Amino acid sequence: MAYELHYWPTIQGRGEFVRLALEAAGAPYVDVARGAEEAGMGTPALLRCMADKTLATPPFAPPFLRDGHVLIGQTAAILHYLAPTLKLVGRSEAARAWTQQIQLTIADVVAEAHDTHHPISSSLYYEDQKAEALRRAQVFCSERLPKYLPWFETIVTRNPAGPRHLVGGKLSYADLSLFQLIEGLRYAFPRATQAVLARTPGIVRLHGRVASLPRVAAYLRSERRLPFNEQGIFRCYPELDLP
Amino acid sequence: MAYELHYWPTIQGRGEFVRLALEAAGAPYVDVARGAEEAGMGTPALLRCMADKTLATPPFAPPFLRDGHVLIGQTAAILHYLAPTLKLVGRSEAARAWTQQIQLTIADVVAEAHDTHHPISSSLYYEDQKAEALRRAQVFCSERLPKYLPWFETIVTRNPAGPRHLVGGKLSYADLSLFQLIEGLRYAFPRATQAVLARTPGIVRLHGRVASLPRVAAYLRSERRLPFNEQGIFRCYPELDLP
Numbered sequence: 001m002a003y004e005l006h007y008w009p010t011i012q013g014r015g016e017f018v019r020l021a022l023e024a025a026g027a028p029y030v031d032v033a034r035g036a037e038e039a040g041m042g043t044p045a046l047l048r049c050m051a052d053k054t055l056a057t058p059p060f061a062p063p064f065l066r067d068g069h070v071l072i073g074q075t076a077a078i079l080h081y082l083a084p085t086l087k088l089v090g091r092s093e094a095a096r097a098w099t100q101q102i103q104l105t106i107a108d109v110v111a112e113a114h115d116t117h118h119p120i121s122s123s124l125y126y127e128d129q130k131a132e133a134l135r136r137a138q139v140f141c142s143e144r145l146p147k148y149l150p151w152f153e154t155i156v157t158r159n160p161a162g163p164r165h166l167v168g169g170k171l172s173y174a175d176l177s178l179f180q181l182i183e184g185l186r187y188a189f190p191r192a193t194q195a196v197l198a199r200t201p202g203i204v205r206l207h208g209r210v211a212s213l214p215r216v217a218a219y220l221r222s223e224r225r226l227p228f229n230e231q232g233i234f235r236c237y238p239e240l241d242l243p
Numbered sequence: 244m245a246y247e248l249h250y251w252p253t254i255q256g257r258g259e260f261v262r263l264a265l266e267a268a269g270a271p272y273v274d275v276a277r278g279a280e281e282a283g284m285g286t287p288a289l290l291r292c293m294a295d296k297t298l299a300t301p302p303f304a305p306p307f308l309r310d311g312h313v314l315i316g317q318t319a320a321i322l323h324y325l326a327p328t329l330k331l332v333g334r335s336e337a338a339r340a341w342t343q344q345i346q347l348t349i350a351d352v353v354a355e356a357h358d359t360h361h362p363i364s365s366s367l368y369y370e371d372q373k374a375e376a377l378r379r380a381q382v383f384c385s386e387r388l389p390k391y392l393p394w395f396e397t398i399v400t401r402n403p404a405g406p407r408h409l410v411g412g413k414l415s416y417a418d419l420s421l422f423q424l425i426e427g428l429r430y431a432f433p434r435a436t437q438a439v440l441a442r443t444p445g446i447v448r449l450h451g452r453v454a455s456l457p458r459v460a461a462y463l464r465s466e467r468r469l470p471f472n473e474q475g476i477f478r479c480y481p482e483l484d485l486p
Contacts, residue, residue, distance in 0.1 A: 120382060
């Protein structure tokens with residue numbers, strides 16, 4: 001049976017990390033909120049699920065995934081759950097834990113990237129918090145990116161199985177998520193990101209390898225891949241990038 | 244062999260979620276950075292570990308845990324790793340995933356609570372971002388807490404095994420972490436927190452039950468439990484609370 005992915009239909013957002021894992025594994029899934037309302041899908045289906053009072057494990061927010069009778073939310077938890085079946089993580093508990101640790105660090109960067117344009121509140125417009133956004137983005141570009149990205153470079157360089165992957169000798173969801181992180185950062189902060197990536201060739205190569213995986217490349221060319229835009233987490237506001 | 248917990252020695256911070264799990268389970272552990280420098284411990288030992296170039300899985304930031312040859316960072320990943328051994332999670336994969344999902348949502352609240360006093364940068368003083376803090380804290384108290392805490396109330400109320408625990412019929416690390424979250428919120432935002440908790444009696448009762456567990460109660464009375472202070476995540480700045 002196909003997985004049901006529930007996420008906002010107009011943005012990549014956090015749902016994209018799950019989409020990439022499903023796509024890279026060739027797993028059957030339905031992107032529920034992007035389906036037709038007449039077919040019982042669309043955003044109303046997502047909202048109905050959120051409001052379902054019979055659920056014992058209701059998600060706090062999208063993305064969430066339904067796999068038969070299992071319903072699971074939180075991006076990193078979804079990936080941790082899916083990965084053994086999708087063969088996107090090593091079999092040992094140690095490999096699963098390390099992959100999860102990397103994913104959680106990626107999630108931290110994603111949250112900070114979001115807060116560059118919404119440092120006060122997600123419920124206010126960017127324009128209503130632009131002064132604060134300019135200050136926060138400056139710190140993100142000049143202090144946080146130069147701290148985070150070299151950590152990923154360090155771990156890919158130190159991988160005992162070689163620098164082709166973050167964990168062991170095979171593709172994991174952490175590789176896919178790092179690809180997506182770099183995609184987003186390049187879109188939102190092209191100058192700040194390039195300045196750091198110039199010093200982290202290992203993760204640039206990893207990004208390129210992921211992009212050229214046949215299933216990933218086909219997905220990126222397809223209509224299933226939403227373009228980045230200014231409603232998502234990674235937004236191209238040139239004033240927030242380094243000059 | 245005792246676990247080695249590495250965390251900043253003067254604050255509860257994110258390390259406290261790990262300390263609570265170890266304490267509640269009666270597990271042997273060394274709080275490395277709180278040990279004596281003359282004995283090879285203290286903050287220098289933590290920093291040495293962070294800088295160790297031979298580590299294949301270096302942590303990005305404290306807290307991190309050493310268990311023999313395993314080194315693991317990220318609070319939620321540490322708890323997920325420790326919990327089966329400490330008997331602080333159900334045995335099924337479904338129980339482990341749901342407990343992790345709850346922990347990750349707690350982590351989201353913790354990050355937002357931190358950002359009320361540091362909405363621009365952790366590397367600047369509170370006083371240098373106080374105007375932004377006042378704005379962000381107002382949103383946190385009036386919109387975010389009233390959204391987050393009722394979710395925990397919903398899930399404890401819907402627990403098929405009864406409302407004494409968040410997951411199943413036994414204590415899990417999610418219960419301990421929710422206890423700590425409520426402790427911190429009551430310290431930092433007493434008025435805003437009480438306003439919401441008045442409508443969420445299930446999690447108030449859960450908090451009380453956790454506090455009275457013999458090992459937890461003994462820990463809270465001990466010198467091992469650091470007091471809250473204005474260097475940690477939960478800070479009592481009355482101007483950030485609701486009036």
